[in-house]
Amino acid sequence: MTDKDETSEKKLERNPEWSVWMQEAQAGDKKSYNKLLSAITPALRRFVQGRIFNIDAIEDIVQEILMAIHKSRHTYRIDQPFERWMYGVARYKMIDYLRKMTRHTKKEILSDNFETFSELASNNNDEGILSRDLSNALEQLPEKQQRIINMMKIDGFSITETAEKMEMSESAVKVAAHRGYKKMQDWLVKNGYDDNL
Amino acid sequence: MVTNKTKETKALIKGLADNLSAVRPVVSPAKRMFVWGLFSIVIIVAIATIQIGFRHDADTKVNDLSFIAENIAMFLIGFGALFSAFKFAIPDINRDREAVTIVITGVFFWLSMLAMTFLTSDTTNFENIFSFNSVSHCITDLLMVTTIPIIALFALIRKSAPVFPLWAGYTVLLAISSIGALVMRYVCPVDESSHLFLTHFFPAFSMSFLGLLIGRLFLRW
CATH class of the missing domain: 1.10.10.10 (Winged helix-like DNA-binding domain superfamily/Winged helix DNA-binding domain)
Known part of the structure; x- marks a missing residue:
C-alpha cells in the first residue's frame, strides 16, 4: 500500500481520536493510554467474538491482544491508519492463541489419559x-x-x-x-x- | 454483563496504563532501509576486504555494462527486499501490497538471472566446479560475509512486531543474500556462467528460503 493510499484511508478512519491517543501514549501520557485501551477493548472483543466460538477464550484473547498492543506500541506510526495496525496485532495474537491451544489440546490427547476420556x-x-x-x-x-x-x-x-x-x-x-x-x-x-x- | 474476566481486563488496562513509559516510534521503513542497507553493505564489504580481498580486475569490470546491470539488479532487489522486511515488521491487518509486489519482482529477477546463467553455462563443467576447492569456497565466503548482517537484522525485526513472520524472515534473507551476492562479484575473479550459477546465484537465492524457517522459529512474539 502506498503512502498516498494510507493517508486517504487514514482520513476515513471511524475513530480518528484513537490514533491521537496512541500518539500521546507513545509520549508517555497515561490518561490518554487508559482512554485508548478502554475504547478499543469493546472493538477488539467484537473482532474476536466474530471469529471464535469458545466464549471462555474470548476474554483471554482480548487480554493477550491488549498486552501485545502494549508491547508493540512503538511500532505504530502516526501516518498509518490506527485500526489497520490494531487489527493487525489482534489478528496475529488471535491466531497465535489458537495455535497454542491446538498444540495444548493435541498434547492432552496424546497423553496417557487419552483412553480414559475418549468416550466423552x-x-x-x-x-x-x-x-x-x-x-x-x-x-x-x-x-x-x-x-x-x-x-x-x-x-x-x-x-x-x-x-x-x-x-x-x-x-x-x-x-x-x-x-x-x-x-x-x-x-x-x-x-x-x-x-x- | 460484567463477568470476572471482564473485570480482569479492566484491571489489566489500568495496570498497563499505570506502568506506561514513553517510547520512540519506529522510523519509516524507507529510512530504516537506507540505514540498515548501508550498515549491511559496510559490514559485508569490510569482512570481504579483510578476510578475502577484492578481485584484481575490479577496476576494469566496473566498465562492463552487463556487470553493471547485474549489480544494479542485485542492489535493487537487496534494498527492495529490505524495505519490504521493514514493512512486514510493522503490524497491519493485511500483507502490504507494495511490499509483496517488491518481493515477487525480486524473486522474478533472481529467477531470470538464474535462468540466464544456467542457459549460458557449460553444464559439463558443473562437476569440475565442485571438485575445485578454491572456487567452491565462494559458497562459504558468501555465508561468512552475510552472517553478521543477517543476525543483526533478525534481532532488529524481532524487536518490532512482525505479524507475518515468514514473510519478514524471507525478505531479510532475500535482501542480505542479494547484497552478499553483489559484493561477492567484486571478490571472486571468475565470471564463467556455470561458476556464477552454481556457487554464487543459486546458493544466494536458495539461502533466502532459509528465511522462512528462521522467521517461523525466531520472529514469533
Whole structure:
C-alpha cells in the first residue's frame, strides 16, 4: 500500500481520536493510554467474538491482544491508519492463541489419559472429530443459514460482503448468523460438548 | 454483563496504563532501509576486504555494462527486499501490497538471472566446479560475509512486531543474500556462467528460503 493510499484511508478512519491517543501514549501520557485501551477493548472483543466460538477464550484473547498492543506500541506510526495496525496485532495474537491451544489440546490427547476420556464427546477435541461434529451441527441448519455461516467462517467474507452476496441487509445477516451459531451450539451441547463451548 | 474476566481486563488496562513509559516510534521503513542497507553493505564489504580481498580486475569490470546491470539488479532487489522486511515488521491487518509486489519482482529477477546463467553455462563443467576447492569456497565466503548482517537484522525485526513472520524472515534473507551476492562479484575473479550459477546465484537465492524457517522459529512474539 502506498503512502498516498494510507493517508486517504487514514482520513476515513471511524475513530480518528484513537490514533491521537496512541500518539500521546507513545509520549508517555497515561490518561490518554487508559482512554485508548478502554475504547478499543469493546472493538477488539467484537473482532474476536466474530471469529471464535469458545466464549471462555474470548476474554483471554482480548487480554493477550491488549498486552501485545502494549508491547508493540512503538511500532505504530502516526501516518498509518490506527485500526489497520490494531487489527493487525489482534489478528496475529488471535491466531497465535489458537495455535497454542491446538498444540495444548493435541498434547492432552496424546497423553496417557487419552483412553480414559475418549468416550466423552466433550473431550474429543481432536481436529478431525471437532470438524466432523461442526459439519454435522451445520447440517442441522436451514440452507440459507448454512450458506451465511460458510461464507463468513470458511470463505472469510465480511458481514458486508456476505450481505451483498446473499442480497440481504447487514443486520439480517448478523441475526441469521447469530441464530445459526446458537442452533449449532445447542446441537453440539446435546451431543456431549460443554455448554460453554 | 460484567463477568470476572471482564473485570480482569479492566484491571489489566489500568495496570498497563499505570506502568506506561514513553517510547520512540519506529522510523519509516524507507529510512530504516537506507540505514540498515548501508550498515549491511559496510559490514559485508569490510569482512570481504579483510578476510578475502577484492578481485584484481575490479577496476576494469566496473566498465562492463552487463556487470553493471547485474549489480544494479542485485542492489535493487537487496534494498527492495529490505524495505519490504521493514514493512512486514510493522503490524497491519493485511500483507502490504507494495511490499509483496517488491518481493515477487525480486524473486522474478533472481529467477531470470538464474535462468540466464544456467542457459549460458557449460553444464559439463558443473562437476569440475565442485571438485575445485578454491572456487567452491565462494559458497562459504558468501555465508561468512552475510552472517553478521543477517543476525543483526533478525534481532532488529524481532524487536518490532512482525505479524507475518515468514514473510519478514524471507525478505531479510532475500535482501542480505542479494547484497552478499553483489559484493561477492567484486571478490571472486571468475565470471564463467556455470561458476556464477552454481556457487554464487543459486546458493544466494536458495539461502533466502532459509528465511522462512528462521522467521517461523525466531520472529514469533
